[in-house]
Amino acid sequence: MFKKPKRKLYALIFVLPTFAAFVIGFIYPFIRGIYLSFFQFQIVSKTKFVGINNYLKAFQDDSFLRSFWFTLGFVVVSLVLINLIAFFVAYGLTIGIRGSNVFRTVFFMPNLVGGIILGYIWHQIFDGILRNLDMPSLVTNSDMGFWGLVILMCWQQAGYMMIIYIAGFQNVPSDLYEAAKIDGATKGQLLTKVTLPMMMPSITICSFLTLTNSFKLFDQNLALTGGAPLKDGIWTTRMMALNIYKTFYGEGRSAKGVGQAEGVIFFIIVVAISLLQLFLTRRKEVQA
């Protein structure tokens, strides 16, 4: 008789630590962050209300808008490339070639290295190559900075996405393939009519992860180019997160509030775009 309520009580108690951590580490700072975006402040205990002024300034900030377009371009390119690479590597490693496990480990390994370190290492690699070709450094050319960032992120993220895709491939029941083959499906048809629809859940997850990771990219951006080069007063390879950070620690008494406001706008953009993506890819998911 009394077993059920007791269970509920236990459930509550067990959830409590995580819930408390979530509130302290996420909910509270989040609400406080939104609150602070309406203030001018140097430290959080001394604030001055300024209404929506911070938001007005954020929208007038050229570097903020420019970093949005740069980030968007980067997100589109890396979303496509990372997922294509990961998908085909995963495909190659599930058809039973020798040493698959070794390759999986090797491809996954870049994920274990921190972003700052990766950024510096790749900076050295790129500059080394460019110097041998008698070309100037990565930080002096914004196109090269962009593609450098894309290469770095593909290298780092493809392995992680590959693992998810491998799991997806292994979840496609083999009887589906058999049935399709009996019905006379070609190899191409097997891929597009059986594998792809069955893989949609993995694709949803992977594109969500690459989309949000690329949007929020900070470490690699800071270490690889730091936003350089500068053109007409705009840091051409500075992505949104780095730009917000630089605004926040800039000079002037309003810098922190404006940075905070830009952070809130950034949050809204990321949430809106990732929800849209989830909606679009979820629609394509099927049940076997």
Added chain:
Amino acid sequence: MKKTHLKRASALVLAALMAGTALAGCGGSSSSGSAASGEEKKGDASKGKVYYLNFKPEQDEAWQNLAKEYTKAKGVEVTVKTAAEGTYEQTLTSEMNKDNAPTLFQVNGPVGLAKWGEFCDDLTNSEIAKNLTSEDFALKEDGKTKGIAYVIETYGIIYNKTLLQKYCDSDFATVKKIDDINSFDKLKTVAEEIQKNKEALGVDGAFTSAGMDSSSDWRFKTHLANLPIYFEYKDDNVSDKKELKGTYLDNYKNIFDLYINNSTCKPTELASKTGENAETEFKDGKAVFFQNGTWEYDAISKSLKDDEMGMLPIYIGAGDEAKQGLCTGTENYWCVNKDASDDDKAATLEFINWCVSSEEGTKAMAEKMNFTIPFKAAKESKNALVKIDTELTKAGKTPVSWNFTTMPSEEWKNGVGAALTQYAAGTGDWDAVKKAFVDNWKTEKAKATE
């Protein structure tokens, strides 16, 4: 039955523990210190604590030792924390948010004070302000002293005397005496002749690599950029400007061209050269000239004897070059946290005053930190580069003041640095440097004074 109870109990304990650690990890954030804004000294120094957020990583050890010595002598607790290179602003922001905020921190001049001024106590009537050798070393806001300069530094073109003498003694040398190098034109002649005959002199270049990596680019985007600003201010007889004309930017180009075209490496390679690269080249005798300052003494004295090093003013072909001295000034001002308790404020003031007036304090500052301090009780520093500056000033040269403390922001400096990097690499032109210098000055200055 008993077993399950035990399991449940231990799970509960575990859960409670986790909650406990999660809470402890984030505790203690809000509630500001009691902000008593008394003009008079009210606190009791012996009851207070000192927390110094130090800016200079290279002096961290010396500060830690001095703090220990002070605690032993006076029984007052002194904590010294040092921010990692290039992160002072971030560290200061987060430390100031804490309950135990620094009682002593530093700003880099008027720009820093504009931002942190509301946290700086009025030091006009303090003991330490009276001990300054000159009013000029007090950083003021609305007539009130808010910051106290605690170290004076000098930079210029450090040279290897042995190598430069070797050049002067050679047949190909146009300039036959080191002392004759007293203008940009002479410097240019010397540098170009050294570069042309580098094999004969056994060097890789006249100048060390003008590395544009962040560990080195401040030598050009900040220190070298001081010169065109200095001469422009001087023409207009001002100490700060909202907009620059850029009158001397061509001179800036000339000296930068001289650096990058007569160096140990190709200009295209400069983007990734570091400060350490340049330092090593100089220490190994692979280059004759090295633009840097008195703070480099520790590093270079490991390979060069005191009488083997010299320092030239940075000539850019502007003003009265015969009278031009080294660049001397400060960007280090001590500020006392206004929101600290009265006891802590009193303790802090007593501590810094002890550092610059007591026997032990001044000795440590001169000998352990190699500082030249602008206070009456200062001991002479053993730094050979400092001595060169003193001699030049005695000989009637006018020191070039540090006007880069009026540079609008870190962002502005980085902009000039990036433009210089591109210019050196050949992917950008000098116009971009001019733009970064003049246009960004205006926009960043507007932001900084908002």
